[in-house]
Amino acid sequence: MIMSVRNDVVCTWCGCCCDDIEVRVEDGNIQSIENGCRLSKSKFLNHDRDRVDSPKIKRSGELVNVSMEEALEEVADILKDSEFPLIYGLSSTDVEAQRLSTELAEITGASIDNTSSVCHSPTIFAIQSIGAQECTLGEVKNRADLVFFWGSNPMSAHPRHPTRYSVMPAGLHTEGGREDRKIISVDVRETTTAKMADRFIQIEPGKDYELFSAIRATLKGYDLKEGVGGISPETIEELAQEMKEAKFGAIYFGLGLTMSTGKHMNVTAAIQLVKDLNDHTKFVINPMRGHFNVAGANKVLTWLTGYPLGVNFSRGYPIYGPGEFTAVDVLSRKECDAAVVIASDPASHLPSAASEHLADIPTVVLDPKFNATTYLADVVVPTAMAGIESEGTTYRMDGVPLRLKKVVDSDQMSDSEVLEKIIEKVR
Ligand code: SF4
Missing domain, CATH: 3.40.50.740 (Rossmann fold)
Known part of the structure; x- marks a missing residue:
C-alpha cells in the first residue's frame, strides 16, 4: 500500500478557499481529510462519484x-x-x-x-459606481471587534468563515477570540448564524435599503420618528451607536441583499453607510462569495x-x-x-x-x-x-490568489x- 499525506491543500468548495486541508491518499484514492468542514469532506471524499466516464x-x-x-x-x-x-x-x-x-x-x-451574473453582480455594479472599503479575511481575524452578517448565513454556506476568520479565532488585536468580538446577524429569518450571534435583528423582507438609510440618518444626527422594516427607532439608535463605538467593524453580506428587492441599490446603501462610519471609526464591507x-x-x-x-x-x-x-x-x-x-x-x-x-x-x-x-x-x-485532480490558481473571496494542488491522478x-x-x- 502506498500512502501519502498532502498538507496545506486548498478546499475548492466555497469562496473561503481554506488552505489548511490535510488530505490522506492511499493507493491513489483519497481516504480521509482533516480540517475541512462537512462541505469540504463531501467534495473531497466523493470526488470520484457520478463521474462522466467518457466523452x-x-x-x-x-x-x-x-x-x-x-x-x-x-x-x-x-x-x-x-x-x-x-x-x-x-x-x-x-x-x-x-x-x-x-x-x-x-x-x-x-x-x-x-x-x-445570478449572485453577486449587484455587488459589482455597486462597487463600480461608488467603490468600497474592502479588506482581507486576515485583517478581520486580526482586528475586527464588531462583525455583521447581513443577509448571509455562513454557518450553512461558509462553515469555517466564523471559526477561521470572523467569529472565533484569536488575532493580533483580538487575542480573546470570540470574547473580543460582538456578532450581529441581520436577516429576515432566524438562521443558524443568527442563533450563534450576540444579537439578531429580524428585518422585514425587502427593507434593507431603508434600514441602511435610517442608520445613516441617525449617524448624521437626525431623530427618527418611526422605525423601518419592523425595527424600532431605539434599536436603530443602538445599532448606530454600536457601529460608531467599534474599533474595527466589518459587514459580510450575501444574497439576502443582492438578490432581494433593491439589489445593487441595497449594496450601494450599505457601502454608503460604511463610508459614513469611516468618519467615526474603521469599518469595512465584504461580499460572501459562493463558488x-x-x-x-x-x-x-x-x-x-x-x-x-x-x-x-x-x-x-x-x-x-x-x-x-x-x-x-x-x-x-x-x-x-x-x-x-x-x-x-x-x-x-x-x-x-x-x-x-x-x-x-x-x-x-x-x-x-x-x-x-x-x-x-x-x-x-x-x-x-480542479484543485483535486489538477493544479491551478484560484482567487479567495477577498481577492487573495492561492495555488490549487493536485492530490490524486486522473485519466x-x-x-x-x-x-x-x-x-x-x-x-
Ligand atoms: S469553509 Fe468553505 S473553503 Fe473552508 S473547508 Fe468549508 S467548504 Fe471548504
Whole structure:
C-alpha cells in the first residue's frame, strides 16, 4: 500500500478557499481529510462519484461514448457553425481555464458570462459606481471587534468563515477570540448564524435599503420618528451607536441583499453607510462569495477585457452588457445559437426559459460529473476536477490568489488542456 499525506491543500468548495486541508491518499484514492468542514469532506471524499466516464455525443436522442478526438472535433464544428455562441459557468474552475475561455470567446465572437451574473453582480455594479472599503479575511481575524452578517448565513454556506476568520479565532488585536468580538446577524429569518450571534435583528423582507438609510440618518444626527422594516427607532439608535463605538467593524453580506428587492441599490446603501462610519471609526464591507473561484471569474475577465461579466465579442472587441449579454438574458430571449458550459450546471439554477433554450440549441458541457445540464447537452467532455485532480490558481473571496494542488491522478485532461485543444481546432 502506498500512502501519502498532502498538507496545506486548498478546499475548492466555497469562496473561503481554506488552505489548511490535510488530505490522506492511499493507493491513489483519497481516504480521509482533516480540517475541512462537512462541505469540504463531501467534495473531497466523493470526488470520484457520478463521474462522466467518457466523452459523449448525442445521437438519436441518446448520449453515446465517443473518442476524445471525435468529441473535440464536434465542439469545434459547433462553434465554427455558430453565429452567436455563449460561453458560461467558470466559477468552479481555475484561473488558467478562465483565461482560455475568454480567448475562446474572443476567437468565436461569443458572449462570455460567469455565475456571478445570478449572485453577486449587484455587488459589482455597486462597487463600480461608488467603490468600497474592502479588506482581507486576515485583517478581520486580526482586528475586527464588531462583525455583521447581513443577509448571509455562513454557518450553512461558509462553515469555517466564523471559526477561521470572523467569529472565533484569536488575532493580533483580538487575542480573546470570540470574547473580543460582538456578532450581529441581520436577516429576515432566524438562521443558524443568527442563533450563534450576540444579537439578531429580524428585518422585514425587502427593507434593507431603508434600514441602511435610517442608520445613516441617525449617524448624521437626525431623530427618527418611526422605525423601518419592523425595527424600532431605539434599536436603530443602538445599532448606530454600536457601529460608531467599534474599533474595527466589518459587514459580510450575501444574497439576502443582492438578490432581494433593491439589489445593487441595497449594496450601494450599505457601502454608503460604511463610508459614513469611516468618519467615526474603521469599518469595512465584504461580499460572501459562493463558488470557490467566482471571484477569479470576475477578476480574469476584467484583466482581459476590462469587464467582469456579460461580455460580448461579436464585433471583435469586448462589449460590456449586463442584462444584454448575460447568460439568463441571451438564453431566455433565444438569442444564442450554441452554448459551451464550463464547470457549471445552469439547467439546475437558471430560469426554465433559459434551460429550455439550452436544450434546443447545440450545447457542450465540460465537467467532471454528470448533472442536469449534461443530460440535455449534445456533447459532454469529461475533465479532471480542479484543485483535486489538477493544479491551478484560484482567487479567495477577498481577492487573495492561492495555488490549487493536485492530490490524486486522473485519466481526464484538465479544463485548461481541453480548452487549449478546442482553441487549436477552432483556429
Ligand atoms: S469553509 Fe468553505 S473553503 Fe473552508 S473547508 Fe468549508 S467548504 Fe471548504
